[in-house]
Amino acid sequence: xxxxxxSMPDTTAGLPLQAGLGAAPHEAPHKRSWLLPPDxxxxxxxxxxxxxxxxxxxxxxxxxxxxxxxxxxxxxALRHAWGPIRLTFCLSSRHGGLRCEIEDANPAEPxxxxxxxxxxxxxxxxxxxxxxxxxxxxxxxxxxxVWFELRACAGPA
Numbered sequence: 001x002x003x004x005x006x007s008m009p010d011t012t013a014g015l016p017l018q019a020g021l022g023a024a025p026h027e028a029p030h031k032r033s034w035l036l037p038p039d040x041x042x043x044x045x046x047x048x049x050x051x052x053x054x055x056x057x058x059x060x061x062x063x064x065x066x067x068x069x070x071x072x073x074x075x076x077a078l079r080h081a082w083g084p085i086r087l088t089f090c091l092s093s094r095h096g097g098l099r100c101e102i103e104d105a106n107p108a109e110p111x112x113x114x115x116x117x118x119x120x121x122x123x124x125x126x127x128x129x130x131x132x133x134x135x136x137x138x139x140x141x142x143x144x145x146v147w148f149e150l151r152a153c154a155g156p157a
Contacts, residue, residue, distance in 0.1 A: 030057060033088040038078060046074040046087050050100070053089050062098055062150050065131045072127055073102045073146050081106035081143065097133070097149045105143040 032053055036042035047067045054063045070087070077085045081104035088101040110125060128135040128148055135148035 030091040031088065033086060036074070036085045036087055038081075038083055038085065040078065042078065042085060043071055043074050046070045049087060050089070054098075057091055057098075059091075059098060065150060066098070066100060069128060069131060069148055070100060070102070073100075073148070076110060076146070077102055077104040077106075080104075080108065080110075096151060098151075099147060099149045101145045101147040103140060103143065103145045107139055107143050109137050109144070110146055 034049055036045060047070060050066045050070045051063055054060065054066055059066075074085060074087065083105040086101070086103040088103070090099040090101070091097075092099070131150070132148040133151055135146070137144050137146045
């Protein structure tokens, strides 16, 4: 089995993945994806990647919420799944949104729980409800993708 490096971008013929999600030919949303190792160092790396990608796309107003949510969902993937984690950001001007996806190998749906005042865990899904315009989880052939969408207030021309 070939080892992998944190934040290794997906590539096609050596170029970062920049394809769209079912976009019309005249509008291809921007897309970036990285493979992260199943290691606690992936949480700050995911935040760094979020900050850098949103800065590149001139989405400064979404950086703080995106970093927080990415941190929560990647942490959940590390706690409850196994194997590498795929972090993907998609930007679509047609839908006016930024979509973040965190894919892991555990097919189990994320479960919310009630967190008491002094609990250090259990608030991630509550934050998704508060800070996103929508979120969800989809099964894949190898596990699941937890995704969320934020409004994109600015972005690349």
